[in-house]
Amino acid sequence: QEFQKLFRVRWEDALSKGLVYNAADGATKLGVKPLEVSTKWEKLKRGVDMVKFGGGFYVGKIDDIYLVNGFYTRMRAKFTAPGTCIKYFEVEWDPEVLPWEVFRAEVIGATNPMEAAGDSIRNAIFQQWESLGLKSEPDTGDNGAHASASPFEGLVEKANWLDVKMAEDPFGARLTGAGISQETISFWAGDPPVDFEGKKQSLFDLLEDLDVNPCLEKAIKIASGVKNSAFVFIKPHAVTQKVEELVRQKLEAHKISVVQSGQIDAGVIDKNKLIDKHYGAIASRAVLQKPKELVVQESAKQEFQKLFRVRWEDALSKGLVYNATDGA
Incomplete structure (x- = not known):
């Protein structure tokens, strides 16, 4: 319409x-x-x-x-140009302390960095882009950083970027433990339209901003106490040491634990089609x-x-x- x-x-x-x-x-x-x-x-x-x-x-x-x-x-092209890379952080935190919706809105910030929450990662990079060593002012596309939109997308993104086995991930284990097959989870990873409440809707949209328990309840009708776990990465245009330090400080300030961090170069991103996935x-x-x-x-x-x-x-x-x- x-x-x-x-x-x-x-x-x-x-x-x-x-x-x-x-x-x-x-x-x-x-x-x-x-x-x-x-x-x-x-x-x-x-x-x-x-x-x-x-x-x-x-x-x-x-x-x-x-x-x-x-x-x-x-x-x-921004992710696969020779010489570029992303810096990543696998993070986890207590959903009782920080709801996923607040994590995205206040820790990461809105898609448009100019409109993002004042103390968010995206707005901080936007406000300090010159002193942080960026070549140009961030915008909606080049907004500094990405973070998973839900526990399920966090699972999918860790499987893609870090080659994490879905069945071995805490959230993935809950899904498979509830009888959801690996094939179904892999199919869901492509964000297929699914029938819900009388109409076809994006699977990712249905689970967006939900904490792990509500996400589990909606996906498999089983509640769980698994911690929220997401994949956060600094986009190629914003990869500087100062930005990396800023992101780490912002995460730690919200009691978000960095489980691991690292770098994935453009050649690997391109060869393994990580950005396409x-x-x-x-x-x-x-x-x-x-x-x-x-x-x-x-x-x-x-x-x-x-x-x-x-x-x-x-x-x-x-x-x-x-x-x-x-x-x-």
Whole structure:
């Protein structure tokens, strides 16, 4: 509905007309290189020619097609450029002392570092970026640091980045101990749409900001006393010794224990496709998935139609929607 309201076309019609592309196919359709898709995407504005369908799921109109997650190609390049790296911290804390929602909002900070809580990691990096040794002012994309959005995403991210065996992780052990198969957990790791309360919703969105017990209750209906455990990393643009010290101090100030920390270089990130797995749904929509395979809510379709004056289904059927790669 949101898509249709914005672009004046139903999502189904845009799909059926072949107007929706993932980033990979969209690059080809537009006749540009993958990174150029991101350049075009950066000119879009949410509510004008771009709509958010859900967590990590955006559709924007570029020329006469609708592109899914066209920003991803540039995002990936930042993590795989030679000489870059991330600095990581595997952390844990008592959920009774610090709820996950507060951890994300006040310790890490909002996605936009300018709007993040004043004492948060992201806002601190934003305010001190020059003295911390950054080359440019942080923004929504380069916002200094990332942290898991839930205990389940923490499990998935540790498995991806640190090769942690899910069944050996405390939270993963609870899942498997409750009879949830490794295959199911692996499937969930891709953030699939799941049926919940009468509609399909993102699994990650359903578990977002929940502490370990509520997360377990929602995922497997079993409560547990396992500590919250997340994966935090400093993004490539913000990797300096001073930023690393700042992040560590902020975590310790909130009684968050650093279980281990280290560095993962760009070559390893690229070779093992760690950033692609990390941004699984985003990357898939940008590079792998075809527009017709996307699950789009009615509200998003209406917003699409309102913004672009064309139904999502019509854009699809006319072959105007590409993923970021094909769009290039």
